[in-house]
Amino acid sequence: MEAYERWGMALVRKAERILQSRSDAQDLVHGLFVDLLEKDEMNLELPYLYRAVTNRCLTLLRDEGNRARILAAHDPDARGAARTTCHDRVVDVDLLAKLVDRLDDEEREILVCRFIDDMTQDEIAELCGLSRKTVGKRLDRIKDVVASLGGAEAPS
Amino acid sequence: MSARCTGEPLSWLALERYHAGDAPAELRARVEAHVGECEACAASLRSIVADQRQLPALPASRRSKVRRLRRALGGGVGALALAAGVALFVARQPAPTEPDRVKGGDVAFVLVGDDATQIAEAGGAFAEGRRYKVLVTCPPSMHASWDVAVYEGARPSPVFPLEPTRDLTCGNGVALDGAFRVHGRDALRVCVVWREGELVDRAALAPDGARSVCKTLVPADD
Numbered sequence: 001m002e003a004y005e006r007w008g009m010a011l012v013r014k015a016e017r018i019l020q021s022r023s024d025a026q027d028l029v030h031g032l033f034v035d036l037l038e039k040d041e042m043n044l045e046l047p048y049l050y051r052a053v054t055n056r057c058l059t060l061l062r063d064e065g066n067r068a069r070i071l072a073a074h075d076p077d078a079r080g081a082a083r084t085t086c087h088d089r090v091v092d093v094d095l096l097a098k099l100v101d102r103l104d105d106e107e108r109e110i111l112v113c114r115f116i117d118d119m120t121q122d123e124i125a126e127l128c129g130l131s132r133k134t135v136g137k138r139l140d141r142i143k144d145v146v147a148s149l150g151g152a153e154a155p156s
Numbered sequence: 157m158s159a160r161c162t163g164e165p166l167s168w169l170a171l172e173r174y175h176a177g178d179a180p181a182e183l184r185a186r187v188e189a190h191v192g193e194c195e196a197c198a199a200s201l202r203s204i205v206a207d208q209r210q211l212p213a214l215p216a217s218r219r220s221k222v223r224r225l226r227r228a229l230g231g232g233v234g235a236l237a238l239a240a241g242v243a244l245f246v247a248r249q250p251a252p253t254e255p256d257r258v259k260g261g262d263v264a265f266v267l268v269g270d271d272a273t274q275i276a277e278a279g280g281a282f283a284e285g286r287r288y289k290v291l292v293t294c295p296p297s298m299h300a301s302w303d304v305a306v307y308e309g310a311r312p313s314p315v316f317p318l319e320p321t322r323d324l325t326c327g328n329g330v331a332l333d334g335a336f337r338v339h340g341r342d343a344l345r346v347c348v349v350w351r352e353g354e355l356v357d358r359a360a361l362a363p364d365g366a367r368s369v370c371k372t373l374v375p376a377d378d
Contacts, residue, residue, distance in 0.1 A: 001214055004211065004214055004244075006176060006212045007172075007176070009207060009209060009211060010172040010175075010176065010204075012209075012211065013172075013204065013207060014168060014172075017168070025338075026211070026212070029211070030211070030212055030214070030368060031335065033214055034214060034270075037214060046169065046172065046173060046178065047169065050169055063319065065316070073187070080200070080203065081196060081200055082205070083160075083161045083165035083196050083197065083200065084161075084165055095180065115167060115168055117168050118165045118166070118167045118168055119167040119169065120164055120167065123170075125165055127169075
């Protein structure tokens, strides 16, 4: 499958930044492509696959059992360099685990896009099919939730 | 690990597209200009370039697996989709005691490995480290939630390797959501559990009306 060869490792790296687990990231991406193969979806672009990986990672983390296992065994180095922060807090798997049940689906995806994938608001708007204004509102709400968890309060 | 960007960081998506030669000219120019002056983003790009890992192969012939299963099951097979391996977590309840097949209940299951091998009978051999998908055969009129409980060796508590499947459209060889990997050298008792009308209650498998069908599996000889 051409898309797997072309984008597979980019997607594993993305999943690793979210889950901070190399084995889970690899399993997740492999599983995604096996499913796509089953559906005969062959003409796949990276932005579409990025969203699919985000959603699968978040689904994995929303399960309490998976979340506990990943938090217990995560590798901080797998997060990679954090160039974007939320209230000066790096959004890593620890913080993500605290946020997944406090945000809705759209907010969770935007959280990952902005603070793990380091996308601009314009990129998020284009990727998710939202207006920039909507993205901005969702980010404000995400920042409020992060602030409510405590920690550094200086806006990024 | 945090690194200061000199301005707005380049997204990982932009860096990946640049690395793969998929970036349009405008993006390519923006990446090159930015990494020329931003060490944080340059380091991120270098980390992509330096990653030489290889991915495991996809199943070579997806459709041939389905054909093989159709022959084995004597009928149509539902979607055969391997999903990500998921965590095993432990609950405490006794193993279901139903026989290996529910007599007259018309519910059965097979395990299909990611190499297309299948385990249809109790006493079948599982391969260490292999990922398995569960295919259930159930009456089309049946509406139930489904779960899989795995009892390892002499442990009294099962693990639940899959997310529960709701609203399964019953039929012949219908795949439950997800897949799981098996490890170890102990025998396994794999039970497919269902409950009509409601979610299976993992904390009270036996008394809550959930039914099950189980197979005891043994590790394959090396």
